[in-house]
Amino acid sequence: MPSPQQARAQSSAITAGKTAPEAGASPTSQLRELFDGPRLSPGHRRIAQYLIEHITEAAFLSITDLAERVGVSQPSVTRFAGAVGFSGYPALREKLQSIALGTLGSPSTPAEQRANELQAAVDAEIENLENLRRDFADPDQVIRIGRALSESTPLTVMGLRISASLAEYFAYGARRIHPDVRLVTRGGTVAYDAMLQSREAGGTWVLAFGMPRHAQESLTAVRVARTAGLKVALITDLGLGPLADEADVVFATGTGSRLVFDSYAAPGLMAAALLQAMTDADPERTQARLEEYEQIADQHQFFLKD
Template sequence: MPSPQQARAQASAITSGKAAPEAEAAPVSQIRTLFDRPRLSPGQRRIAQYLIEHLTEAAFLSITDLAERVGVSQPSVTRFAAAVGFSGYPALREKLQAIALGTFSGTAAEENHGNELQSAVDAEIENLENLRRDFANPDQVIEIGRNLSSSVPLTVLGLRISASLAEYFGYAARRIHPDVRLVTRGGSIAYDALLQARAAGGSWVLAFSMPRHAQETLAAVRVAREAGLRVALITDLALGAVADEADLTLATGTGSRLVFDSYAAPGLMAAAVLQAMTDADPERTHGRLDEYEQISEQHQFFLRD
């Protein structure tokens, strides 16, 4: 993850409509960096992918032509330009043309010729390398694991796109924790579950909030806090509305190079918290895992190799 100082510097460059210095970067690297925004919608990702794949032609298209080529509306192109930090499409096109002219001058020869799928893997490798550096000091992960382990019941919250991570965590946590309550539906259903968990003696919620961050997640976290529950959050950014409401936050990057995000680093973060939970109460962990193995063997849950 970038440091707060780096994040502020990047944000300043984006809002001014200027990218960070790119003199040393090859053209396709420049444009990928320009569009590497985790909060872009799937439709906006389509526009970004088209511009990356057809840079030398697309940089000189009118807004009407670009919208037609991508299959979106002209207002969608305008919103895309704003989302990546420009005042409008003309300012974005000017930047694209400057990058494209670098391609014409021969700097594209320096580019790694990997395709978009390989680029997505490279981005996830970078996220994992950043996470590895963060794990050099595992104290916060250990603290969160202890807190979640001691909360009975333990509520795991993940709405919309974050539901898959919550389901993974909840499935595994049930093997080592006596009462795990999974919440993957928002609104009053989430509120009921959170209030019931608190009434039953629960003290902590583990929430997942991945881009695009849902209003429902923010509302549910606020309800949890108002009910007296504390919130540990796994997300992509340490700053933001949901992170501001959480008691403890673990932030790690998501893969945003494809139309839909990938979650290699958040998935590993979730596994690390599960590990910390097992270490927090090893006697309970071993007892529950042994019991589960006996039950799974008795009922033949799994295929024999």
């Protein structure tokens, strides 16, 4: 049986265009088959019934909007997704959208709804960014945590396995404006040592990235950080789960999962927003460090002239 990633490799192969789906089971039948297996609580059955009755609209709702329409909490929607066999609401919504688009895939369907695989991946990321934009309507938490990260000296940034690239991006930017940024991209005892040394040196915060597939060693490292006395801000794709449960603050952002390997438009923007909040927290230090860096860069010709 193919792994989830192997299945994605087969289903997301790039083709010249996507033809209209063949006729098959009705959306109602597909949804009832999807939801009939698990034993659902009364609250979960309400969500299932709403999805069955409003599939063409509900498949494109954010978790916040769906919870409001049904009259349940956002955690209830997340738990419902897990109860019917999905890793979280984004994965469930992807399945719902495939059913809904199959319903809409008739000659009257707008061209943008019959997008090829690459366009569909972009559409999914646009939706992730739209959800993040709504979250940014209240930027207080981003501002508060940006200030806390700015004041933590040293500041530890952790990302293991696939999350290492996001951690490296954040650490690269943070080092331009912060005097002591420590990057952790290896787990095990290396991560343990880094957390303990950071706390002993006066650090107070860790910024951790936890993208799927979520690594056991990431969870262990976060627990070590908390045990050492460090607070943890986590950028991840799920607001609930073992990693989120261990963090002090969670920034949940959607990841693109339409292609073989995930894409991270929203988590990357979330990281950039926290960097901006750090620069705003101490503008004088920011300006001084950036000016010093530019002088060094000019002196040693770090960059090509435009």
